Amino acid sequence: MLSVHTSPLHQPGTGDAGGMNVYIVELSKQLAALGTEVEIFTRASAGGLPPAVELAPGVLVRHVDAGPYEGLSKEELPAQMCAFTHGVTQIWAGQLPGYFDLVHSHYWLSGQVGWLVAERWGVPLVHAMHTMAKVKNAALAAGDSPEPAARVIGETQIVRAADRLIANTAEEAAELVRHYDADPMRTAVVHPGVNLDVFRPADGRAAARARLGLPQHALIPLFVGRIQPLKAPDLLLYAVRELLDRDPSLADPGRLVVPIVGGPSGTGLARPERLRRLADRLGLTDLVRFHPPVGQERLADWYRAASALVMPSYSESFGLVAAEAQACGTPVVAAAVGGLPVVVRDEATGYLIEGHDPVHYADALARFAADPGLSDRLGRAAALHARRFGWAATAAGTVSVYRAATESHRFALRSAHG
Ligand code: UDP
Known part of the structure; x- marks a missing residue:
């Protein structure tokens, strides 16, 4: 090879x-x-x-x-x-x-x-x-x-x-x-x-949140991947801003956390501070948490802890993180591009979104905010769906x-x- x-x-x-x-x-x-x-x-x-x-x-x-x-x-x-x-x-x-x-x-x-x-x-x-x-x-x-x-x-x-x-x-x-x-x-x-031995629901969302020190009842939209314009982590931040404008109480302590796991890459390397500055500019400094890349075992806990993985990429030949998150029992909100419509079943294991309008991502996140059982329901179907990707x-x-x-x-x- x-x-x-x-x-x-x-x-x-x-x-x-x-x-x-x-x-x-x-x-x-x-x-x-x-x-x-x-x-x-x-x-x-x-x-x-x-x-x-x-x-x-x-x-x-x-x-x-x-x-x-x-x-x-x-x-x-x-x-x-x-x-x-x-x-x-x-x-x-x-x-x-x-x-x-x-x-x-x-x-x-x-x-x-x-x-x-x-x-x-x-x-x-x-x-x-x-x-x-x-x-x-x-x-x-x-x-x-x-x-x-x-x-x-x-x-x-x-x-x-x-x-x-x-x-x-x-x-x-x-x-x-x-x-x-x-x-x-x-x-x-x-x-x-997907490595189905590592990426599995294990002891569930609550236990993973406890291990990572995350609030038990928060809405947690997670971004995992290389920080570069193509993967559009900025779109998640704009969507979170839109969500907060609709319901400012989500900014209360313990109600919303946005973890970004990964490091800069490609054209994102030219201005590695750009995303952090955007979070500040959008008034999200206290909600968005940046974490350097982690090994697969630790990453599995991040997936389990999340309400949904958000993958708003402009292009994605497959999107391994979307498959891994689902294998951990977590639904995915993804752009309907490249391989993602194969990896994610719209309305069954997550939501596929046409285009790159933050409003549509905010709509999807609002569904999770309004229905605390949604992550578990879609997540169960997601874990089953992901088993076909060994x-x-x-x-x-x-x-x-x-x-x-x-x-x-x-x-x-x-x-x-x-
Ligand atoms: N990954 C990881 N640790 C991290 C972030 C990502 O091991 O902190 C891995 C993740 O498990 C996945 C890969 O990086 O297998 C990213 O693959 P994907 O197809 O999603 O995106 P690509 O990097 O190929 O564009």
């Missing part, structure tokens, strides 16, 4: 580490359990890292030197692709022939490396986009900068070169075909998963794609050699 720009060993929820990191870790562990050994190549982003680290039995993370360790942004990485590819081929050269059976690349930067090494090693290339420049650019938040043309060209090359593409949802597969002219026969849909199913689906890619690759090689 190739994960050039972010390491599976990084804490997700800030910087470049997010759902893709969780995806690679969980998928690799499940693949290893099914008998497919995995080696994940990632760029060394700190000095003194060991060349290889065992992440789990059968899963090895290899650090590749390419460019300066720290302080290199994702936008600067294309200049280091040659160095990275060189590092990967050096490691491969030290192995027995036929060491790798297949290359699985994640995100377009890795796809560029995968394109080259898969061809050189004579093995199939399977690629997962995770996000697509054209889709992202069509749904930018106000003031967010568009993805460059070089990325669009790079993605188009990978779509052509890959033996198989893996899309998170049927919608993403359709976007690959529509925007990148992908071959539908070579585009498979495999849903990401990582074991993702791994089984991925193995099928590997098999199909291997067969068609062999067939193509045979045809090419007469």
Whole structure:
């Protein structure tokens, strides 16, 4: 597996580490359990890292030197692709022939490396986009900068070169075909998963609130994720302001808490204080609580404690946090974009909202404020719904794609050699 720009060993929820990191870790562990050994190549982003680290039995993370360790942004990485590819081929050269059976690349930067090494090693290339420049650019938040043309060209090359593409949802597969002219026969849909051992209702909302020191009867709309314009945490703050304007008594102590769990990322890094300042400006200083990213066990308690997870993103290829929150028995109020309509069942496990008007988010939150039993009712259905997203199913689906890619690759090689 190739994960050039972010390491599976990084804490997700800030910087470049997010759902893709969780995806690679969980998928690799499940693949290893099914008998497919995995080696994940990632760029060394700190000095003194060991060349290889065992992440789990059968899963090895290899650090590749390419460019300066720290302080290199994702936008600067294309200049280091040659160095990275060189590092990967050096490691491969030290192995027995036929060491790798297949290359699985994640995100377009890795796809560029995968394109080259898969061809050189004579093995199939399977690629997962995770996000697509054209889709992202069509749904930018106000003031967010568009993805460059070089990325669009790079993605188009990978779509052509890959033996198989893996899309998170049927919608993403359709976007690959529509925007990148992908071959539908070579585009498979495999849903990401949720670690159902970690993300489960456990001892419930009251116990989680007690552990986190949160008021028992408060309305708690929770934001979890990387703080960047695309994820629109500001929209939640505007919605909370609207809610308070409708019912100022919600500002009384113990009635409303708005936790934001995660760190700055991408274009959000340019002004990391922006969201805090917005909270101050909207008069929400005492209600909004910022928390740095946390590990998955602790995160599960945040989900359980919330009345609802709010995910107002402009674009989301799947939205793992929406699936995780539901698995913990918490409903989700989400923008009806990307994979979220697959993850959230409107009116059954939460609410899907068209557009990005804070008033509509405030309407949804008002329903929770008016009906204290709503979180539990929708949450029970949410926990059941989320059970269909286990990582074991993702791994089984991925193995099928590997098999199909291997067969068609062999067939193509045979045809090419007469
Ligand atoms: N996450 C985490 N700790 C945090 C915040 C987020 O581990 O404090 C993880 C979360 O569990 C989820 C991932 O980061 O698996 C975010 O994935 P998502 O698909 O929601 O968004 P992405 O980051 O891929 O845009």
